[in-house]
Amino acid sequence: MSVYRLSYILLGLSLLLFFLDTLGMLNFVKEPVDSVVIPVKSAVYDTWALVKGAGNVVWEYKDIKNIADQRSKLAKENEELKRKVFDLTGENAAMRHQLGAPLPPTLGFIPGNVIGKSRYLEVSVGEKDGVKKDMTVVDGTIFIGKTVNVSPLRSSIILPTDSDLKIPAKTSRGTEGTVIGEFGSSVLLDKVLQKDQLFLNDQVVTTGAGGYPPNLLIGKITHISADDVSPYKQAAIEPPLDYGREQTVFIVSSL
């Protein structure tokens, strides 16, 4: 068989696979494949996290002492805050009882173990666990992303650093804009009107529009760039965590 003939056969086969998968006709093959892929990817991801962690200890050795000092300071602050939370929780409960206000609606969560991070974050839960496309993903109150590809046992999550994800957001002072990713590594608050004010270190959270739950933390403002000619101004946002170090995330199944 000539080399070119083989290439045309393989091209045809690839096209066939593409159309069959687009129509969802290959889903029955994906489930057994996923059950093999998940443990392998999980092992690679965990090993990589260990190697990365060991490397960071060497590189960040100078910062370790500062971190230790900060830790003891934060532990003290934490104790004080715990005391305040205790007081406020009691006060809050009393207020609720008095006003007869309903409890906030409880969100439904599907926990997923992270098994990889390339362009997307990948977790080991899929359709069989109730995951669907376009579901919001969180870690605590921190916004992680949205599900984009879902197979029977796996799901990919698009992160705020991706330019394909646009999130309606607002700052802690109420200034509204749209959060978009840049180059797969940084996050921007864009489409902020020139008349609206932006401040460094302000937190940026979801507005609740666009199908996302409200008040999920996306990050804090670290740099503001305003250009008088442009109708909008932008701010660079620093996410509160390194998405590549996530071990478990939660998919919001019901709002």
Added chain:
Amino acid sequence: MKFFLIFFIILGALLESTVISFPVMLIVIVTLSTYAEENVFLWAFLAGFLLDILTLRTLGVDSLFFLASSMVVVRYKKILHPGRFLYQLAYLLIVYSLYSFIFYRQLTVPGIVSAGIFGVVLLILFERLFAFENKRKLTV
């Protein structure tokens, strides 16, 4: 050689789909196309198929891209042969940019530089390996 390539492709696909946001497999296939003339399309198809499975992309997408990239190398062998290093590098960077923009939505200078360096390393590695393989075959 076959076992080495299988190991290389599996490792590359696993790393690209799990921990590195960088088109490792594309660079492997494009550089391999220059040397492995006989089975290059089969390697391209298998590598793409494996990557599609591991990354949850639509099956066949990566295979199509890899096959098309390697077909260009084989079709224009006179221009992209191992002696014309700069042409090879230029072609590799064009394909990298296209792939990176389509599949990763990112195209940065550090990425292009990394692709260039990785491509050069692989070109040298494959040149040595295939030269050794040919020498071994002749001796036998």
